Amino acid sequence: MVEIKKLHENVANVFGGHSEHTIMIKTDGKLYGFGDNHDGELGLGHKKKVSKPTQIKLEFPIEDISKIGPAYRFTSILTNDGILYVTGSKARTGFGSDLTEFAQYPQFKNNNTIIQDISCGFDLFVILTQDNQIWVHGKFNGIKYKNSPIIRKIQTGTNLSNGLSTYNQMKCCDKNLIFFLQSNSYLTQDLEKLLKNGYISDCEIQDIPVHKILIETRIGKTFDLIKKYLESNCKLNEIQDLLKWIYCDQMINFKRTNEILNHFGIQNAQKTKLLTNDLKKLLFDEQTSDFKLVVKNEEEEDEEELYIHKFILAARSGLFLNMFQNLEENFQKVKDYSGKSLETIELLISFLYTDELPITADTDQEFIKEEFEDIVEYYQLNPRIPMMDIFEKYSKI
Known part of the structure; x- marks a missing residue:
C-alpha cells in the first residue's frame, strides 16, 4: 500500500480482480506489474514474487490494449483488434503449458477469430467472440479443468441468431457466475426492425431497401458513391453485415466490415463511430431533414x-x-x-x-x-x- 501511495501521481490506470497481483499503466505509457508471480502471471519471464512495480514488455504497443484481466495465477490481455494474450498457469489459462511471458492464445490464433470481450473469475475464464460464441475455461456448470486444460464453447438459453439478443460484454463474479450484457439498446432494436422490414425505405443497395440519410450520415460519403462501391466490390452477405453495423452498431464479420469501413476512411469503428453520436448530428438539423x-x-x-x-x-x-x-x-x-x-x-x-x-x-x-x-x-x-x-x-x- 505504501508503494502505491508513492506512485499514485504517476499511475494512469490500475487493473485488479480475483488475483494476488496487480497490473498498472503509468503515465509514462508503459505497463507494470507487482505481487505474487508463482506461475508467471506477471509476464516478466520468471516466477519470482515482485514487491515493486516492474515493467512488463509486450510485443505490441500499450495503445493497442483494450482490456486487462488479472486473475488467480494468470493474466489476460485483449487488444483493440480482438487478439487475446495470456500468461501464467496452464490450469487456468487453458493454454496447455505454463507461461512466464504473454503469448497469443492458441485456440483462436489460426482461425482468425476476433475476441470481443473477456472476463475472469477465480477459477473461471470466459471469452466472447465477435460472432457471439461463448467459450469457458475452468469451473462452470460442471466443467472443471483436470490434468489437461480444456476450453469449451457453451450454449445459453438465448437465441443468438435472431439479431435481437447479441451480447457485447460479460462480468464474472466469484468462482462460477457470469453475467452477459446485451448490446442492443431500444434505439438499435427499433432501427433493426426498420432494416429488416424495409419500412419507408427511399433507396436500395443490392435490392435491399435502405434509408439514404442514415447511410450517408454513418459512412460520411454520398449515397451514390457508397452504393457503387458496395455493389461492385462486396458480396451480398458482406453488404448485409455492413448494414448491421450502420443500423445497429453490431459487427458480424469484424475483419471484412472494418476493411469496407477503412475504404471510406473510417478507422476503429467500434471505438469511435458510435450510432448515437452520428444520430446526434441529425437532431433538429434543417439541412438533412425530410x-x-x-x-x-x-x-x-x-x-x-x-x-x-x-x-x-x-x-x-x-x-x-x-x-x-x-x-x-x-x-x-x-x-x-x-x-x-x-x-x-x-x-x-x-x-x-x-x-x-x-x-x-x-x-x-x-x-x-x-x-x-x-x-x-x-x-x-x-x-x-x-x-x-x-x-x-x-x-x-
Missing part, C-alpha cells in the same frame, strides 16, 4: 417547426409508421395534436434519436414527468421502453 413536426408554443402563442427525419420517426413511433405507410410520399409536414408542451416534444424527439433525455437544471422536471406519462402511449413507442425509469436516470445526472 419532415417537419409542427408544435404549438404556448409561451410565444405561435407554432414551431421541428426538423426531423422520417426514418427515425417510423422506427420508433407506431403512430408515425402508420402515417407514413398510409399517406403520400410527398407528405412533408404534420401538426402535433398530443397537447404537450414544446419542451416536452423536443425532449421526446431527442430521446428518439439518442435514447437519452437532455434534462438540465432549468428543466421543470415534475411538469415534464407528468406529460411523459401518457406521451409514450400517444406516440405508440416501443412498449418495452421503461420511459419513467429513463426519466429518473437522467433527471439525477
